[in-house]
Amino acid sequence: MATEEEQLVISIGPQHPSTHGVLHVIVTLDGEVIVDAQPDIGYLHRGMEKMAENRTYLQFSPLTDRLDYVSSMSNNWGYARAVERLMDIAVPERAEFLRVVFAELQRIASHTISIGTGGLDTGAWTPFLYLFNERETILNLFEAACGARLTYNYVRIGGLARDVPPGWVEECRAFVEQFPAKCDECERLLFDNYIFQERTKDVGVLSGEDALAGGATGPVLRGSGVDYDLRKADPYSTYELFDFDVPLGSAGDTFDRFYVRLEEMRQSARIVVQALDAMPKGPVFAQRVPRVMTPAPGEVYEHIESTRGELGFYVVSRGGPRPYRLKIKSPAFSNLSLLPLISRGATLSDLVVILGSLDPVFGEVDR
Numbered sequence: 001m002a003t004e005e006e007q008l009v010i011s012i013g014p015q016h017p018s019t020h021g022v023l024h025v026i027v028t029l030d031g032e033v034i035v036d037a038q039p040d041i042g043y044l045h046r047g048m049e050k051m052a053e054n055r056t057y058l059q060f061s062p063l064t065d066r067l068d069y070v071s072s073m074s075n076n077w078g079y080a081r082a083v084e085r086l087m088d089i090a091v092p093e094r095a096e097f098l099r100v101v102f103a104e105l106q107r108i109a110s111h112t113i114s115i116g117t118g119g120l121d122t123g124a125w126t127p128f129l130y131l132f133n134e135r136e137t138i139l140n141l142f143e144a145a146c147g148a149r150l151t152y153n154y155v156r157i158g159g160l161a162r163d164v165p166p167g168w169v170e171e172c173r174a175f176v177e178q179f180p181a182k183c184d185e186c187e188r189l190l191f192d193n194y195i196f197q198e199r200t201k202d203v204g205v206l207s208g209e210d211a212l213a214g215g216a217t218g219p220v221l222r223g224s225g226v227d228y229d230l231r232k233a234d235p236y237s238t239y240e241l242f243d244f245d246v247p248l249g250s251a252g253d254t255f256d257r258f259y260v261r262l263e264e265m266r267q268s269a270r271i272v273v274q275a276l277d278a279m280p281k282g283p284v285f286a287q288r289v290p291r292v293m294t295p296a297p298g299e300v301y302e303h304i305e306s307t308r309g310e311l312g313f314y315v316v317s318r319g320g321p322r323p324y325r326l327k328i329k330s331p332a333f334s335n336l337s338l339l340p341l342i343s344r345g346a347t348l349s350d351l352v353v354i355l356g357s358l359d360p361v362f363g364e365v366d367r
Helices: 048-052 057-066 072-087 093-121 126-146 168-191 194-200 208-213 219-223 254-277 331-336 339-343 348-358 362-366
Strands: 008-012 024-030 033-040 298-306 309-317 325-329
Touching: 024 348, 033 339, 033 348, 048 057, 048 325, 057 072, 072 093, 072 298, 072 309, 093 126, 093 168, 093 194, 093 254, 093 348, 126 168, 168 194, 168 254, 194 254, 194 348, 208 219, 219 254, 219 309, 219 348, 254 348, 309 331, 331 348, 331 362, 339 348
Parallel strands: none
Antiparallel strands: 008 024, 024 033, 298 309, 309 325
């Protein structure tokens, strides 16, 4: 073990290409071995929570897209559910089914980026290109429904901006029915690859106990073998109607975190098929939702299982047209805090792969 004087302190970032976002990591090295790795965040901070307090409830809705901009549908939905609970708004059944469909499609689209770039970090180009081809199909479906491909503002307080266009359900069904075969192909190309396994197995190990103690959530928590998914643990919307499994890891390493995401994509496709089969007819927006919302004084906390884990919105009303206070619980922030713990003892070349397995999006980390 090198003395403190012999250790080398280097900076990685802040630059987007090398660190999965605008992140600065201060790394202390003993040769090539990491002694400490401290994330330095805040380079994308925009004061979202304070901005919410200076906008009406409806005006803040499009800004939620800019939090986790790789999973915008989930952000829209989490915020909308909080305000709907605050105002006691009943969302039409068809809108709830479609919200589930779009949230699960968004989960697939986000995980294709996580797994694809995880492959890139280990030198695998082909799975990245194949997975992005699948993501492109999902973005085409999103664009057909709402006109946008990244920031959607489609889930509104009270339902959806509009119903899906004619033929959309058939196109969506065609995608999710062929998608599991694409997951099998990805598993053969990437997860069965010797180099990928050598770069990820027994690297960045996070035990179930440490995951719980450190506030891990989503695939990071489940990759460590902890069976906790809000869609099962605290069912919301129409999730209790669908049959799906919660994938778990066993080793809690980088490989397991990526593999849980692959399995989650398969389960998301299962959910979408069931939701399309049971899709009711009817309106997609609640009646009598005021343009200027003034909820009665009170406070709510609403959470959903977003792509990265528990996404929560705590909203306080004083009876005015704007939130008195708004606080966002960010799963990416919680997971990133574990980077120092799971990178100690790894080599410098492992750091970017470990970071990628946490799947942070810095619009949500910094808020």
